[in-house]
Amino acid sequence: MDLAFIVTIFLIGFIGSLLSGMLGIGGAIINYPMLLYIPVLLGFAGFNAYEVSGIVAVQVFFATLSGVWVYRKGGYLNKSLIVTMGISILIGSLIGGFGSRLLTEEGINLVYGTLAVMATVMMFVRKEGIDEPHIEPLDYNKIVAAVLTFAVGIGAGIVGAGGAFLLVPIMLVVLKIPTRITIATSLAVTFISSIGATTGKIATGQVPFIPALVMVVASLIASPLGATVGKKINSKYLQRILALLILATTIKIWFDILY
Numbered sequence: 001m002d003l004a005f006i007v008t009i010f011l012i013g014f015i016g017s018l019l020s021g022m023l024g025i026g027g028a029i030i031n032y033p034m035l036l037y038i039p040v041l042l043g044f045a046g047f048n049a050y051e052v053s054g055i056v057a058v059q060v061f062f063a064t065l066s067g068v069w070v071y072r073k074g075g076y077l078n079k080s081l082i083v084t085m086g087i088s089i090l091i092g093s094l095i096g097g098f099g100s101r102l103l104t105e106e107g108i109n110l111v112y113g114t115l116a117v118m119a120t121v122m123m124f125v126r127k128e129g130i131d132e133p134h135i136e137p138l139d140y141n142k143i144v145a146a147v148l149t150f151a152v153g154i155g156a157g158i159v160g161a162g163g164a165f166l167l168v169p170i171m172l173v174v175l176k177i178p179t180r181i182t183i184a185t186s187l188a189v190t191f192i193s194s195i196g197a198t199t200g201k202i203a204t205g206q207v208p209f210i211p212a213l214v215m216v217v218a219s220l221i222a223s224p225l226g227a228t229v230g231k232k233i234n235s236k237y238l239q240r241i242l243a244l245l246i247l248a249t250t251i252k253i254w255f256d257i258l259y
Contacts, residue, residue: 005044009211012038013059013218019245021067021187021226022233028056028161029119031215032112033249047208049105053160054206055215057097057197060162063219064191068184070227076184081177084142085149086192089163092153093193097200100158106257112159113257115152115166116250120243122169140175148174149189157197160206162190165246183230 016031032052040046047055071077100108148170149163156163167186171177177185201207 005039006214008039008042008044009035009214010218013215014222016059017063017219017222018226018229021063021070021223021228022230022241028060028156028159029116029165029246029249031056031059032159032161033252036109037252047211049108050101050206051208051211053100053108053158054201055160055208055212057160057194057201058207058212059215059219060160060190061194061198062216063223064162064164064187064194066220066223067187067227068191070224071184071187074184074231076180077188078138078177078181078185080138081140081145081171081181081185082188082192084145085167085189088146088149089153089156089167089189089193090196092150093157093163093196094153094200095196096154096157097160097197098157098204099154100160100200101204101206103158108159109253109257111155112161113250113253115155115159115161116246116253119165119169119246120250122166122173138177138181140177145170145175153193153196156193157200160197160201162194162197164190187227 012031012034016028016034019030035047035052035055036049068077103111149167152163152166152170155161156166164186167189168182171182171186172179198207
C-alpha cells in the first residue's frame with residue numbers, strides 16, 4: 001500500500017466525516033460510493049463491496065463517537081430517543097452485520113441503493129417542522145420509532161452504515177422531531193448502530209484493517225470539526241445539503257446497478 005493510496009483513503013474519510021459531523025449522519029452514505037469508485041478511477045486496486053462495507057462500519061463508529069462528544073453539552077441529545085431507537089437499531093444492525101456475509105457483492109450494493117432511494121424520497125417530503133432547541137419531553141410514537149429503527153438497523157448493518165441517512169428523515173418527517181435535536185440525537189443512535197455493524201463485519205472477516213485505520217484517523221480529526229460547524233449553520237440549509245447529497249448518491253449507485 002503506497003503513500004498516494006493512503007492519502008486518497010484519508011481524504012475520502014476526512015470529507016465523509018466532516019459532512020457526518022455537520023449533518024448528523026455517520027458518513028456511510030457518502031463514503032460507501034467514494035471508497036467503491038474513487039480508488040479505481042485513480043488507478044489503484046479497488047475494494048470489493050465486502051471490504052467497503054467493513055471499512056465504512058469502522059469509520060462510522062469513530063465518526064459518530066467523536067461527533068456525539070461535541071454535542072454532549074449542547075442540550076440537543078434526547079435520552080428518550082436514544083434509548084428507544086438505540087436498542088432497536090443495535091439488534092437490527094447485529095442481524096444485518098452478521099447476515100451480510102450471506103449476500104453477494106451485487107446484493108450488498110442493491111441493499112445500499114434501496115436504502116438510498118428511501119432516504120431520498122423521505123428527505124424531499126415537505127415538512128412543516130419545528131426548530132426549537134429544547135423540547136422536553138418530546139411527543140412521539142415510541143412503537144413506530146422502534147419498529148422503523150429496527151428495520152433501518154438490518155439494512156444499515158448489511159452495508160456497514162450506521163443508518164443515519166435514513167434515521168434523519170424518519171426523525172424529521174415521521175416522528176416530527178426538531179431539526180437540531182434530530183442532528184445531535186441521530187449521531188448517538190447511529191453510534192449505537194455502528195457497534196452492531198462493526199462487530200458483525202469484524203467477526204466475519206470483512207474489515208481490511210490498514211485502510212480502516214486510516215479512515216478512523218481522518219474521522220477523529222474531521223467529525224468534531226463538522227459538528228462544530230454544524231452548530232453555526234441554519235438548520236434549513238443543513239437539511240437541503242443532506243437531501244442533495246443523498247439524491248446524488250442514489251442516482252450514481254442505481255446507474256451502476258442497472259448499467
